Amino acid sequence: MSTTKVQTAIAMEHQLGRCTYIEPDPSADPWANDYYVPGLPKSILTHDNVLHDIGPEVFQDSSPFKLATHAFTAVKHKSILQSPPYSKQSFFSEETITNIYTPEVISLVKSVTGAKEVVIITTSVRSKDYAPPKKGVKRPPVGDISKWDMKSPMLSGLGDENSRLTPLRLVHIDYSAEAARTMLRNFNPEVWETAKDIIEAEDEAAASGTEYKGGRYAFYSVWRPLKTVKKDPLAVCDPNTIDRERDLEDGPLKRPSLKGDYLAAFSLVKGVRAESQKWYWIKEQKEDEVYFLQFFDNFAEKEGRPLAAPHCSPELLGVEGGETRESVETRVIAFW
Template identity: 30%
Template sequence: MGSLDAQIHGKFNLFVIDAGVDDADAWQRPYLTTPLFRKFVNRSFPLIDIRPNISAPGFNPADLLKSHGFGVLNHKSALFDPSNAHLNIDDEPFLHETYYPEIRDLLTKTTGAKHIFITHSFVRKSRPLGITRPNPPNTGRRAGSKNQAGANFRGTVNHQDNATNVPKHIPAGAGVGPARLPHLDYTHLSARQCIRFYRRDIEQQARESGVIGAEDGICADLPFPTTSAEANAVIAEQYNQDGLGPRYAAYSVWRPLGTVQRDPLCIAPRRGDTGELVEYPYDLRVQGNAELGGDFLREVTLLGVQGKDVGVRREVDAGEVKWYYVSRQTREEVLVIKFFDSAALGRGGKGAEAPWHGSPDIGDVWGEEARESIEVRVIAFW
């Protein structure tokens, strides 16, 4: 795909890493709330349209998912059936009865996973044309804020939620817009944390599938726990050493609610050479199941730059990082993006790692209509 010519440029927000953050202790922040990043710069990158690839005879979405960490699937949803026109996309019974089963079936057929657990869904809408800064805070989080650590995410975190196995839905009214920051929602560490602490049914399946036993076995004689950052390297090295270990993965299934004109979702496969772009991990406080140990910290990663590399109007060297998108993506074209895949761990791993993703500002190249989308996040076991 790298042979395609770049057609347009998209402007991302990049965190200036050495400017630092405020409110760094995730335990003292509200749920799902980022630290306060002190400085960002806007930088443009070429975007490569993969529509010619997905339109070519013989295109197989599963192959692209394996080689690049994302795939584009053609799928008609009952969400848009005229008989459902009177229903609201944020209506949770509608999602549970109609859309979630579709997503499970779609991923089962595409990936071969035996068990699919939906954890979250989001409805997002673009902000006014021309706004390129990061999304505004979800809750008050400036220095000196009186917002307590137990505060919720605009009313979407219920303290009783994780006592059940019900997916969480974040409605359009929560103000979650397209993410201008190139990022990873999961890391190897946060994947291990989520399957153990987030929900009882997921933890049980992780044990029955042999995942927790395999990871804990690798760390059994080590001086640090499986859920620590120190365990990353040894688990990655050994998990698939003698053939693939028990496989688990996390995915995002992203669908526009109309043809995309602005803020396309762009994906960049992970490559060793990121040029001047630097990975910056940070933690989010997540509500966990009380019986599994309660709240935990989930690691997330941004792509940022050092201050010395962001001279006025200077382009940023992105190394081998290339951004792909689907021009004028329709509601029947679904993006499936890896968030994590144990099968990609170590030298014995198979397939691509989770790619970077984000929604840059492309202006009104394709039109001015605001983008609306629905995303469903899942954890899968084989």
């Protein structure tokens, strides 16, 4: 990071966050990896980004940070599970996640986006300290895939210590545009049945070379702290400061489904132009301060909106120690 940028950050009392950028190895075979585990990268680059605290304005009606302008926003919302008789441990229960938190998220997504239907695809709880990857060692599998019936939403990070998930330093978007379309057709029966008309319209447009005439859908993350975040926060890159064609590269991931294994990549942000990126965070984000991150919206391009918001969990420079960050992330598909 340049000396000027560091001095500017200090002068303006901005936090510095060290983010990790990787370049995938195009020669690696994704089919040889475990499910949801990327191959060993071709290169790794870290960059110290200035984090701009949007907490004072993002929850105001006048906030400039909207899904339509930045592909992310944040809202105030307290979960039922954050009040007695429930506790933080309720988020580690499959029963309470399925029966209480899932309906809450569906209602919240409809309220924030105006969507008519919302399908939950995954819920992940992160409650373990970040551990730097060891050179030449692949990341361990995400949860126990054998316990997922592939008919219902996938849950991860709820089990014992061995299944707990850590924050991700990697700058990424969870699904590339092509992956979103692929998952619509493969993830589970609820998804592909709900999206039946959209899939038919997409296939017809592709086969005939005509304009798509189907409905709108979008992939989002609803990200909530389980306690005030003191370290390893979620930081979001302004998508208006990157060039998708130039700065994004697909990282293929093998995924299971009832139709068989398939590949659906996540998007990796290249770090060679990190200096030009603008990054945001919510300092000491509270339990009722909830991020909405957009991964894909099939109407975004034609309406002149950002497609997706890159993000990661940076190392806060100069902030030593602190309690382990605990958070719950629910990924959904919204339909209008």
